[in-house]
Amino acid sequence: MTRTARSRALGSRPARSRTARQHAVGLAALLLLVAAAPASASATPSPASSPARHLEGTLPSGAAYMIDTPDHWNGTVLLFSHGYRPEGSPNPAVNAPDEPTKQLLLKEGYALVGSSYATTGWSVEQAVPDQLAALDAFTKEVGAARRTLAWGQSLGGLITTTIAERYPGRIDGSLSMCGLVHGGVANWNSTLDATFALRTLLAPGAGDADVRLTGFKDAADAAASAKRLGETLGTAQNSADGRARIALAAALHAIPGWNDPRTPRPAPDDYPAQQANQYTAVRGLVAQPGFAWRAEAERRAGGNMSWNTGVDYSAMLARSSQYKEVKALYKSAGLSLRDDLRALARAPRVSAEPRAVRYMADHAAPSGRLDKPQLTIHTTGDALVPVRTESAYRQAVAEAGRSPLLRQAYTENAGHCTFSPGEQLAAVHTIDHRLTSGSWGDTSPSALNSRAQQADPTTEARYTTFRPGPYPRPFRGQGLFG
Structure with missing residues (x-):
């Protein structure tokens, strides 16, 4: 893997005195003795000790990746999966849905990572391993996270759900936004x-x-x-x-x-x-x-x-x-x-x-077999990925006996993935709370809107009570086609 990093330039160093050199030698010897001692959990460096950095690089597949860490990392990394990009379009790495949301998350202490995927188009097959490889790059470049949340929008919501179902050991929870969770x-x-x-x-x-x-x-x-x-x-x-x-x-x-x-x-x-x-x-x-x-x-x-x-x-x-x-x-x-x-x-x-x-069915058909908590959010006026797709996933999770692990919420707005920064942070905070407390707590529209306003009072909070109608078609392919 290759990487570039923006960091502070090092100034010229003044010549050190003999006494200073002796102190340095002594300090080095002390550090060697400490390193040789048996490691313990309490001796593990805190993730918060890492400085703010912006890292970019290339994965073995050829996909680009991007990492951002805040000044005071809270120990949680968010793995972002972006949406569909038409074949032949630009394919940069991204690690957040938009710049305002990204800056709010960094301000709150979250670290961010995401890849471009190796190809554009309907790239679920390639995106899942690329996203997992981006997590590996984060661990190598920054360090192990105490908590990992997968999140994504549109096609990235399907990719996120695929990671959640098939690689639950790599994450602690997930958030699908306006996702193709019907598969x-x-x-x-x-x-x-x-x-x-x-x-x-x-x-x-x-x-x-x-x-x-x-x-x-x-x-x-x-x-x-x-x-x-x-x-x-x-x-x-x-x-x-x-x-x-x-x-x-x-x-x-x-x-x-x-x-x-x-x-x-x-x-x-x-x-x-x-x-x-x-x-x-x-x-x-x-x-x-x-x-x-x-x-x-x-x-x-x-x-x-x-x-x-x-x-x-x-x-x-x-x-x-x-x-x-x-x-x-x-x-x-x-x-x-x-x-x-x-x-x-x-x-x-x-x-x-x-x-x-x-x-x-093999690469892009959610089974509903969640092992970790997932929150999904959707706008009620989505024409590209209509809101009834959420009914398909709710049914799949229920059939798999995993309903307690799923919560679904809706914002009263038109358009595809037209969430405000506050609404997106409210969703992140909700899944984060579920992992910290062990229970979902209050996930009502009023509670979500309160979280959205606290996170960013300058943008809209439009969570509403809504339940989409039943999904009208079979949504898993095995044995169902004519």
């Missing part, structure tokens, strides 16, 4: 639900020759399909029929009617405004995750990892929190919702390739 199998199935509905309803009669949904030949093939469906989507938004059908596709992906914090929140019954917000999110899904990002993930997995054989879209819509909106928009357009749901039921379905599903 890779469910993530790509949910994306397929939306694109399948869009192609079937907006371009009836179109097939893989016109708009390919899975099994892309290459990146150019995915881009061409995204372009054609995107053009169809834009035309559809100009008609009442098209807007109703876009809302139906959005509901199947659980895209909320308020998903951009830069826009006003629509009234509960302002369905046209909600649909306009969903249209923007659906357009983004088609432009990137539904095609370009899927194509990259398929190359890793060795084929298509998604299926909708046997899926009942009528039942899925009936369980959706957007059901009333869809019904109202169809009624306003004079369009038959029943006929469109029948069209979805009759349309040729997509089958998955077993080896690709196995890849996702």
Whole structure:
């Protein structure tokens, strides 16, 4: 491993007198005698004795890593896993979700570490060992931590959960923020639900020759399909029929009617405004995750990892929190919702390739088998990783008999991972408290908001009482694909 460090420059040293040299020799001999004595727990240096440092380096995989330590380290290191980076994009190491949060954590005495992962894209397989190697680098460069917390956002929330479940001996607790905790199998199935509905309803009669949904030949093939469906989507938004059908596709992906914090929140019954917000999110899904990002993930997995054989879209819509909106928009357009749901039921379905599903299940499908405490937090208005993903993980943890180890909390805000620094510190403090006290204590929204305000009174505290609906699809792949 290589590293660079910013530190204070050493000034010139004055010549030492003979007496000073004798004192130095004596001190060296004394230190040798102390080093030769048997070690004891009380003789272990305190982590707080380490000075503030910024270290960067390269792991054996080629991934970069970054370490920051505060002036007075409290003995806890936070291992941060960053989110998805599209293939070919810059890939620097990071060790915190944003700079304001990073500075607050350092001020409180936390040490920070994180890697870039060796590759961009759907890199869960590579990210987990790289993150563990970054922890090894921290121990080598700084020293052993008294407590290690894994945390991450978006894809990094899935990476964090994978570390928590598969390598519990390396950490003491974990925090997933806006994470894909339903796993890779469910993530790509949910994306397929939306694109399948869009192609079937907006371009009836179109097939893989016109708009390919899975099994892309290459990146150019995915881009061409995204372009054609995107053009169809834009035309559809100009008609009442098209807007109703876009809302139906959005509901199947659980895209909320308020998903951009830069826009006003629509009234509960302002369905046209909600649909306009969903249209923007659906357009983004088609432009990137539904095609370009899927194509990259398929190359890793060795084929298509998604299926909708046997899926009942009528039942899925009936369980959706957007059901009333869809019904109202169809009624306003004079369009038959029943006929469109029948069209979805009759349309040729997509089958998955077993080896690709196995890849996702092996590398990116949480089991719920936690051995250490985990807190998850999610915004209620997330369009990219809809909040109902938390229901999938809650179910998995319950089935594994580990529910006492999991707590979930929600912030009332639109957007993906749009947490304030105070909200993020409140989450860190909550999992830290659980480890220190041995009990979760008060994890109510008011308690979390109080912690957020104490940590940073200059930013928002929006934790709220919320429970997402049930996850509508199987979220683990073994034996479930058609």
